[in-house]
Amino acid sequence: MPCVPFQHQGVRGVVCMKGPRPAPKRCAYCGALATCLCDYPKGKKTCDRPMCAACATEVDLDLHQCREHCAPGTY
Ligand SMILES: [Zn+2]
Numbered sequence: 369m370p371c372v373p374f375q376h377q378g379v380r381g382v383v384c385m386k387g388p389r390p391a392p393k394r395c396a397y398c399g400a401l402a403t404c405l406c407d408y409p410k411g412k413k414t415c416d417r418p419m420c421a422a423c424a425t426e427v428d429l430d431l432h433q434c435r436e437h438c439a440p441g442t443y
């Protein structure tokens with residue numbers, strides 16, 4: 369697990385990545401590099417469908433939904 373020490377404005381700390389870095393995901397619709405995941409709740413998790421910014425629908429600040437789940441007002 370890669371841990372990187374840092375020093376910022378006199379504060380020292382260590383930043384650890386969560387597990388191995390996942391391979392970059394591709395957009396489920398157009399194949400571009402996915403920059404966000406569908407945040408639509410699915411049971412205890414979320415849909416997590418990878419999408420690029422162009423294909424994702426931002427329903428709220430940093431909250432995205434895939435096309436399948438893109439139904440405004442269903443939250
Ligand atoms: Zn896309």
Ligand SMILES: [Zn+2]
Pocket residue numbers: 406407408415416417433434435436437
């Ligand atoms: Zn979805």
